[in-house]
Structures are given as structure tokens and as C-alpha cells.
Amino acid sequence: MSFDYPYHSSSSSSSFRPHELHALKFYRFHGRKNCWKHYGVQREEEQRPRHHDLQIITWNVDFQAGRVNERIVGAIDYLKNVVLKGNSPPHCIILLQEVHSKALPVLLAHPWIQRYFFITPIDNLKWPIPNIYGNVTLIERSVSIKEAGILYFAQTAMSRTALVTDIRLAPLEPEIYRGRRDLTIRIVNTHLESLKEGDSVEFRADQLDICAKLLRMEDPPAYGGVIGGDFNAIDEDSAEQIHDRRLLDPGEPSGLADPKDSHTWGFHETKTLKFPTCRMDKIVFTPRGELTLDPPMIFGQDARTEEEEWVSDHYGLLTKLSV
Template identity: 40%
Template sequence: MDYLSRFGPFSRPRWHVPVVPMLYPQSQPQPRPKREDEDVFIPPHHSEFGLEDPVEDEEGGFEYEEQDHQRRRVEEAVDYDLEVEEHYEEEEEEAPRHVPPPQQRNMQQEIPWSDVLAQDSTLHKLRPYSYRPSKGNWKHVAISSFPSGRGLYDRDLKRPCTQLRIITWNIDYMSDRHEERLDEALRYIEEDVLRSKEDGEPEPCCILLQEVHAKVLPYLLRNEWIQRWFMVTPIEPRRWPEGQDYGNVTLVARSLDVTECFILHYGPSVMGRTAICVNVKLTFPGTDDKAVVAVVNTHLESLPPGGAVRPKQLDLCSRFLRRTGIHGGVIAGDMNAILPVDATIGKRLELKDSWRKGDIEIGNTWGYQGNDGFPNGRLDKVFYLPGMGYKVDEPKRIGVGLKIRGNSESALWVSDHYGLDTTLRMLKPRSNSS
């Protein structure tokens, strides 16, 4: 049964949790076989609730000194109505220098939509990675796992940031010459959009990319500007749903204080779509007060049949903004808003559209640079949770008319989508004095 028909558009189910051994053990926790390619990391929140570090048992499973962990796992899953699948990561894990792409996935595969609607979504913990010149490789960044946003070792390691630039762009995985198009897109963002300083340092920003092809991901990680100034998550295609040859990638300026990262695999998806959430700590102007806001990078289901699941996918995204300890945030990306019902799904979820002029031509983001016969439209959007002590600027379109190798008629468009550029600005608290 569809989520909206069961609970309504705004309600949160209390105890609709998939029954899996990890959440409801019969007697003792059941050991889970570890895949050969699986990382190892300490489950989130174990230290926050006074739990001992997990100890690997003889059969490869994990046991805990305190049983309270199972109850906390249930509460976390209830927040999302999801099955939480945790990967475990070695502290000294290195990113592979060359990532082979997974097998090709057929976007048009025949899967009954009734089966798609019945699938469970899964939430996976991610780490951001930064490039270490001394190692010549990308290494994961040690961050806090506390939703409240306390920094590593309970200290503030980054300078205060009162505003956050947000760029979202579907960079088109289907067209040829992926590396050339990505290279031009990154050059354009660095020089024309962010207008980075002479040394290349960008202002505090998050760059949300959709349709990043698996074979171009290693090329992105070799970009010198990205290596010097950004954290990246994820850095491997295997973090996307199994079999996907493209997915979302989020770039986070190193000047930002990141507290958590997740990737949500939509259960109701034929096309293996996901949402990446990065929580960052921002400061209210003129104060030392801080808040953690969620920045969600998503790509909703495509085509008219996808209209059956896009509302549920966006609803799941909105829960990142409403978690305990999170002070709202934004959901940005390719919303594939092609049906009349898509124009209202944000409003039904009490989200605000940062574009304030409605669905008029100057707001369209797709259809002008290779549309395959479909009508033009405002497929890409930036939603935010209002009334949380910040404002979000009306986005500007980027990448309009951008081609590789000049502007000749034979040149290839960098993407079939325009991107969007906006800024989230924390507001100075009102004085209580009369």
C-alpha cells in the first residue's frame, strides 16, 4: 500500500518498521555474513548512548556489551520508516585509485509498479573523503556522528560560517564524452559561477551533482581543484544501488564543518534513484550560536509512470530536514517534475519552493539542449523547510548554452539540464529587548 494512502502526507508512522533480525533479534543478535567488498565502520550513535565498541565474534558478526543499542536502532529506523543497513569501514581504508564501473543497468526494464511500491527503502551511512597529497589518495574524514552537530573531540574545527552556497546540476550520464563534459562543467563552476579566489579557494559551498557516470567518477577525483578544496561523498559507485552505472555525488567545501553523511536508496524505484544527505554546521550572524542544517542531493524517478512514486521519494527526503537535532535545510536536485501533480508535492509536504515565479519559461531547466521530443519544463528545483531561522535566495540558472569545444553547432552540450545556483543565509536572531 502506498505510504500517503496509509498515513497521509504529513504524518509520521510510529512503529512501521521492517522486521529484520538486526532490529528484532529472537534471542541474541544474529551474525550477518560479511561480504568480501564490504567496508567496516563503527555503527553511528554507539558512543552517544554509552555503548561499548562493537566486538567481532567468531562467526564475523557483532555483539554489544549493552542491549540498549537494539532499542536505539529501532527508534532510528522509525524516524525514516526504513530498514537501516549499516556498512562497517576500516579506519585506514583507502579509496581505490581506479574504480571499475558496475554492469550496465537497463533504465526501461520491465518491473511491475505494484512491486516497486512495495519495496523497502534503505538508509546507509556515508563518510566524506578528502584528498591527501602526502598519501596521493583520497582518505575518509573523521567526523562526528552526533545529530546535534558537536564537532570532532567536541571542539569547533572550522571557522564560523553564516551562509552556504548551493549548486545543483544534473550533468547527463547518457551523452558521450563524459570526461570532457565534466571537465568543462567543473571549470565553469569554478571560474564563472563561484568565481573562486586567485588561489582557487571557493566560498563555503555544496555542489550537488546528479547522473554522474561510474566511469567518470575517478576522473572527477583526479581534478586538481576538487582535490585541493573539496570533500567528496561517495567516491565509489558501489555506494549507489546495486547495478547502477550512474548516481549522485556531493562535493562539500573543506571550509565547512560536516557532522553526518547518508545515502538513501529509494525502495520504490525502477531506476535505482537515491538521495544523499550531508549535515553541515552553520552559525547565526552576530552570535556564537550554531545549527546543523541538512543539504539533500536527490534525483527523483523519471517519466510519467514515476509520478506514482515521486511523492513518496520526496517525503522520505523531507525527513532528513525534520530529524532531532537538525535545523531544517534544503532538498535540491532533479525532481523530474513533468506532471501537474508534481507542481504541488512540495507544498503538500510543507516544503517551500525557492523559485517564486511559478512554472514559467524563464524558470525552465530542461528541454532546450536536447529534449528527445519531450516538452520543456522546470524539472530541477530547490525546496527548503521554512521558518527555521534562515532564508534561501531564489535560484539562478547556470550552464545555459554551455558547450564543450566552443559554441559551434556541432559542439556537444555539457548537459541536457541547466543547473541551479542559490544561497542559504542564516538570519540574525531577533533581540528580546524592547
């Protein structure tokens, strides 16, 4: 079954409205035709997974600051040259949040993106009205892709969503997985509700809850999964919310570490901060079998455009998923 149906939450906040999960297409750039085209995913028996691990990147690229086109170019160039270290990227998936609708065509026109990545969605019309900003997922083209969808949260005042991408990995040691030679892994790219005013705290918790349930839903099934993105983790119980949903957070600072070393937001603010610097961005996963996720590395502390503007008010995260 594809991602295309109402998905009900057990939370009281959305008991009268379902979350809407709709299928998305993957797109690939065709150099000969000089355009992006829908990519028809091959049958599983014709598309054997090649990798047993996957680098995962998440970065909120800030739609509110000015010069969105220059900043999206700066972000992609930084990912290419600094984070992934070279023209030809490793097998990876890049989760972007707050991509401005005006910057999306610039992202699609970037030669590195055109040459090496699948993308979903292809335009801002899949984002909630008013379609100003949203999430984008980029998948390096050697990764075995399966299907994708977008979840429209039942309760959001800020047009927030989650992108769902199923990919297939080949276990390094199939005998550990009862002889299975490929596993479906679900990657959720999300941006949870911001702020503390009004219903934001309740909405944010409900959104995290449904993202966690997406990783474990049975139709279509996945062996395990990852949630990455801007969690807006400003609540006192943010860490407990992750644990309560039976997820592991490899980036959670240890008792010996300075918590500020794990913070991803607030360092470039010039105005008086409404919130202190914090670990707004996270990558968490379902603890199952031999699925492992490395502690994420923070990047972007020096990410500037050619005009010396900060690319984003957030730092990004890089980790590796292995089966």
C-alpha cells in the same frame, strides 16, 4: 545516532519495504600521499562552524550522452570559472546528479576538486546496482561537516537515491536562535524517478515525501534543511507536492514572470521532445526561524566542452542559504 537504519514511509507504496538509510564517509585528498583518504570528522567542540551562510549548487550532468569524461571536466571547469568565478571557491556545497561511473575517477582526479573539496561517496559501489550512475556531493573544505548518508528508495525502477549531508552553520545573530551558536542544517541531494509510465508518478511522490521527512527526522536531529536536485517535476501538481510537504520553493515563478524563464531542461534537445521544456530541477527548504534561501539563479546555458558539445541537457541552479 548516525545514518544507518531502515526508514519507513507512511506511503502505501512502500508499506512492505523500508527505505534504507546508510552512513557514508567523507573523503579528503592528501597531496603528500597523492590519494583520497577517509576524513575523520572532529568533535563538535573542536570544529566550530565558521559561516552563517552557504552557497548551494545543484546540477544534473547527464550520464546518457557520450564523452562522459570530457563532459564532467567541462562541468567542473564551468563551475570553477563561470559559476564560482575563480580558482579559490567560496564556502559552498555542490550537488551533482547522474555522474557516470566512468566519469567519477575523472572527477576525483580534477586538481580543483582535490585541492578544495570533501567528497561523498568516493566510488560507485555505494550507488544501487548496477552502479552505472548516481549522485555525488562536494563540500568546500572550510564548511563544518558533521555526518553523511545515502537513502536507497524503497520503490524505484531507476536506481534512484538521495544523499544526506549534515553541516553546521553559525547564526549571524545567535539571540534570534535562543543563544545557539551553531545549527545543524541537513542538505539532501536527490534525483527523483523519471517519466510518467507505469508506477513512476507514485514512486516520484513517495521519494519526495521521504526526502521531506528526512529534513525533520529527530534522530539525528537537524534545525532545518534543503532538498536540491533533479525533481523530474513533470506532473501537473508538482508545485502542490512541494507545498503539501510544508516546504518553500523560492524558485517558483511569480504570476508576472514568464514560467519558461525558470525552466532548466529541454533547451538542448534536437529530437522531438517527449516533454516540453520545464523546471525539472529545484532547490527547496524547510521554513523555520530565520532560515532563508535566495531565489536560485539558473546557469549553464552556454556550458560546452572544449569540443563544443553541451556539458549537460540540464541547466544548473545556484542559491544561498543563510541563518
